[in-house]
Amino acid sequence: MSSFASKRFDRAVRLEVLRARAALERDVLVSRIETFSDDINPLSWLARLTFSGRRSWLKKSVDFLGHYPFITSALSSMLLGKSSSRVMRGAGMALMVLQAALAQRDRTSGL
Numbered sequence: 001m002s003s004f005a006s007k008r009f010d011r012a013v014r015l016e017v018l019r020a021r022a023a024l025e026r027d028v029l030v031s032r033i034e035t036f037s038d039d040i041n042p043l044s045w046l047a048r049l050t051f052s053g054r055r056s057w058l059k060k061s062v063d064f065l066g067h068y069p070f071i072t073s074a075l076s077s078m079l080l081g082k083s084s085s086r087v088m089r090g091a092g093m094a095l096m097v098l099q100a101a102l103a104q105r106d107r108t109s110g111l
Contacts, residue, residue, distance in 0.1 A: 066102040073099060 038044055065072045072095055079092030 062098070065098065066105070069099055069103065
């Protein structure tokens with residue numbers, strides 16, 4: 001093999017190695033982006049809060065509010081009453097939606 005052919009072969013090999021490395025880095029980047037997008041998804045945060053461990057604090061509090069709907073009703077009434085804060089009104093609305101969902105769950109499971 002001549003020196004010129006050897007240089008051409010080395011250059012071709014180096015180019016293929018660089019292409020393979022770039023393809024591997026792209027695959028790693030894609031998988032990390034998918035993992036990151038799953039981690040920042042609010043629904044996955046809620047799922048982790050709700051279903052982490054056997055019984056998380058969020059699941060316990062939802063079950064508690066399901067057993068005592070008067071507490072949920074009183075809290076939502078207080079938050080929606082005379083409060084001028086949008087956050088307080090939003091929390092009251094969220095409690096009302098939670099109470100409706102719990103009542104619907106009880107109705108469907110009772111049939």
